[in-house]
Amino acid sequence: MFSFTVAAVVFGVVFLAELPDKTALAGLMLGTRYRASYVFAGVAAAFAVHVALAIAAGSVLSLLPHRLVQAVVGVLFLAGAAVLLFKKDEDEDEEEVKKPADQSFWKVSGAGFMMILVAEFGDLTQIMTANLAARYDDPVSVGVGSVLALWAVAGLGILGGRTLMKYVPLKLITKVAAAVMVLLAGFSLYEAIVG
Numbered sequence: 001m002f003s004f005t006v007a008a009v010v011f012g013v014v015f016l017a018e019l020p021d022k023t024a025l026a027g028l029m030l031g032t033r034y035r036a037s038y039v040f041a042g043v044a045a046a047f048a049v050h051v052a053l054a055i056a057a058g059s060v061l062s063l064l065p066h067r068l069v070q071a072v073v074g075v076l077f078l079a080g081a082a083v084l085l086f087k088k089d090e091d092e093d094e095e096e097v098k099k100p101a102d103q104s105f106w107k108v109s110g111a112g113f114m115m116i117l118v119a120e121f122g123d124l125t126q127i128m129t130a131n132l133a134a135r136y137d138d139p140v141s142v143g144v145g146s147v148l149a150l151w152a153v154a155g156l157g158i159l160g161g162r163t164l165m166k167y168v169p170l171k172l173i174t175k176v177a178a179a180v181m182v183l184l185a186g187f188s189l190y191e192a193i194v195g
Contacts, residue, residue, distance in 0.1 A: 058133025
């Protein structure tokens, strides 16, 4: 059964965690060079695969004893918050995507798909989505919330990344995402201890 509440919570957490990530910047870069709709099609498809893999991993976690899962999820959320707060800027380390020889739909969307699929594999938001799927034991709601959040960040990056960053400091977005993850870690650890 679909839960709008779970989907909304997942959307908020994943959106805030992904916004300061290199994906928005990569989408912005591709969006300035190519037709935005072509870029978004490739990026959206890659994120759908990314979320499906995370949901599958989270569903496996949900088969384990509840207290153990909550303890592991809580620790992983704390680790995710630490990564957000203490990571170094990666402006110099971004993956380079060669400009397609032509601007056909398949070339541009394929470049976006491959860039996101490779860059996001094992990324914080994929791990977070797996954790949320295990926490809520509601793969459809978590999947919908996560994929919509990732698509929203990609759309913002492709269409309006520069404008957003002028008004909302990246450090603030990162701190809010880390605070939400600490809060989720607290809830998970409380459930692991109290039961």
